[in-house]
Amino acid sequence: MDARMIDRVPTDLSRRLFLRAGAAAGGGLLLSFGLPGLGRAADETLGGPFEAFVRIAPDGLVTIAAKRPEIGQGIKTSMPMLIAEELDVDWAKVRIEQSPIDAKVFGEQSAGGSTSTPDDWEPMRQVGATGRAMLIAAAAQRWKVPAVGLTTEPGFVVDRAGGRRASYAELAQAAAALPAPDPKTLVLKDPKTYRIIGKAQRQSDTPAIVEGKPLYGIDVRVPGMLYATFLKAPVFAAKVAKVDLAPAKAVKGVRHAFVVDGGSELEGLLGGVVVVADTWWAARKGRNALEVTWAEHPTSAQGSASFAAKAAELHGQPPHRNVRTVGDPKAALAGAAKVVQADYSYPFNAHATLEPQNCTASFKDGKVEIWAPAQNPEDGRELVAKTLGIKPEDITIHFTRSGGGFGRRLMNDFMVEAAWISKVVGAPVKLLWTREDDMQHDFYRPAGWHRLSAGLDAKGEVVAWRNHFVSFGEGERFVRAAGMNATQFPYGAVPNYALDVSVMPLGVPTGWLRAPGNNAYGFVLQGFTDEVAHAAGEDPVAFRRRLLGEPRLIGEPGKGDSFHTGRMRGVLDLVAEKSGWGRALPKGVGLGVACHYSHRGYVAVVMEVAVSEGQVKVRKAWAAVDVGSQIVNPNGAEQQVQGSVLDGIGSTLGQAITIENGAVTQSNFGDFPLLRLADAPEVEVHFRITDNPPTGLGEPALPPSPAALVNAIFAATGKRIRSLPIGDQLA
């Protein structure tokens, strides 16, 4: 079970931080968090680089730090919006900077699990409100009036009774000398008065992106830097048996070529051959000149075909273990008026971030400085420290913008490789993977196989639901991202329920891919739900409404895996209305629906598809989304929902990673197709605002998308897709 990604309860470091203020070097106000008991004096902490959330300079410039990595999810804009709103400044005049990596000041700095919005929603607004309260207090001192009589307008403290105002710039110096107020005394704004939150704001890096400015990890340049390429074994963790390095060294520009012995842990430094040169192209030419003989490896016999055969065998046997049972599903199935059974499966899948994995590192005198497009740099720090035998505090990591994340950069293999290479060659090094390296050395979404059974009584009520899930692992342990939580709907909505599991061993690296687990379960569970609806002779939307039943919470309040049937009903009704569910359609055209809960978000999707001569064309998609009481940045929210729905279409149509002889067979976009512009339908996005804490949007709109697509194909053709990708199954 990947608790962090799926069942995550926010026990975030930032909850244990307290706010503090200090004077900026050169004057002005700095606001930061601090960990109680660390005992760093404020001036020591705050005198260096921009180690704070807010800086109000004496010239009036307001700089706000974005503390989490930007991977395309819009966090570099939306979280500073929270601070700016409560600070009450003019958004157009705010400058946003990516913060340094320092957990002692910034708390949690990862990007994963759609957790940034729920975790930061309150603390970031408190940062802003603290600043505002201190500026008001400074004005009250200056004017010798009670603070309660003062208010703010963007960038100014205003004394309406006294008919005067003072800019934040004028007050910043005095405010910095005041103690930070107790967060419990802060009064946050009434959302009805928001000027920034809830208004569509452009992503802060857009102008720089459009002008081709250096922003990404691959763009980093360090004086004296060399370029590296790293050829790893096609079979994961296999080692070099034999190689002649001379042909690589003979290539003009090549400075170093050496063998890395590497370890056996798939997330760490693996064996292979490194070539380092004056340019990356020279390094690659050197690499191409190598002939490497790889040592035999225990996993070199594994393959997708044998995994599938083993899964079929396991489905024919009693499950290894039961994860959860409610009632007596076996008896209920035996006594059901009708039983629906189907096998669903999905392949390994890759992240395929368009920016291939890369990292720049400079190792010198036992310390290393790293520039990384990383989603979870603190884990990287540990990995580098352990592998290089240095202290974590001797590692400095800088965030860069990431050319896509999707969970790939939660792993830090590229970071440890770059640090290792820099140490060996004694110079700063930029390691860049080829696309082929990236495709063949990912941490893949695990493949999975589900045998589903549902029992209907004579009235068409679902009386039993059983899922025998075949996955990867050993004993009680799943490999990374291969576990399934027992609380996936319709858990709690059917009287007899079982999730059983069988596992087989795996020697392929696995990891979290956008909406981990759910990106597959949404397909499986909502595809099968559609089958059960048809078996019950009922319209798929009406059937889902009935299955959801009365509005109620299934599970414990506040837990990430608790599920509110009423919220799902709300988005289901909304998407049915907006898509014109039930309207007449020509032959070969169909509407499909799916709804799925993940990452605290409730999303329902309808797709309209046309199928002709074995080709499927998605004509339009509608998404209805409930992520709580407030959409922070409607611009970014629309981007995430549209992107997630389209991501689901792309993966469903054609993406699979297959293993043969222990290695990945795909190598580039020719055999791993991404969705293209001509195949991207319009995606109409509707938000349903509900009285719940705001939650994240990087992931939850993806899981319903694949099922909406295959269910629409069924409506159009009568053909049920139970195995991904669709590929040529309609031919």
Next chain:
Amino acid sequence: MTVKLTVNSQVHDVDAEPDTPLLWVLRDLLGMVGTKYGCGVAQCGACTVHLDGTPVRSCVTSLSRAASRQVTTIEGVGADPVGARVQEAWKAVDVPQCGYCQAGQIMSATALLHAAPRPTDEEIDAAMNGNLCRCATYLRIRKAIKAASGQVEA
């Protein structure tokens, strides 16, 4: 060997083998990193630049082929009024998510608008289908092209 290469109207002396892909000359030798590496085999379009105004994939375009032509990159496309209009539309529509592919998208879109000042959906499909976007910003790409060509409001 030294080759004269004209990029964004500026002539550079480049010391590289003639078969070196233009992409790596731009990025590693000239320090112009706006042009991106995505696949290395002309399958993703992230490295798109113009040679004499025609979009090409710089990852498979040799230095020797580029040397006698005018190379335009994302860093210089704004000097062309059509390119500038495309960039402005990209900002107004706020196209990027991760943004990594967008330099290539803008270069392809600019070439399209030179060839077809008011492109139809089919013309947009044909011109842009070789530019992959992993974040799938395609709806906004389409909108920004229509905005840049005056067919819709940004």
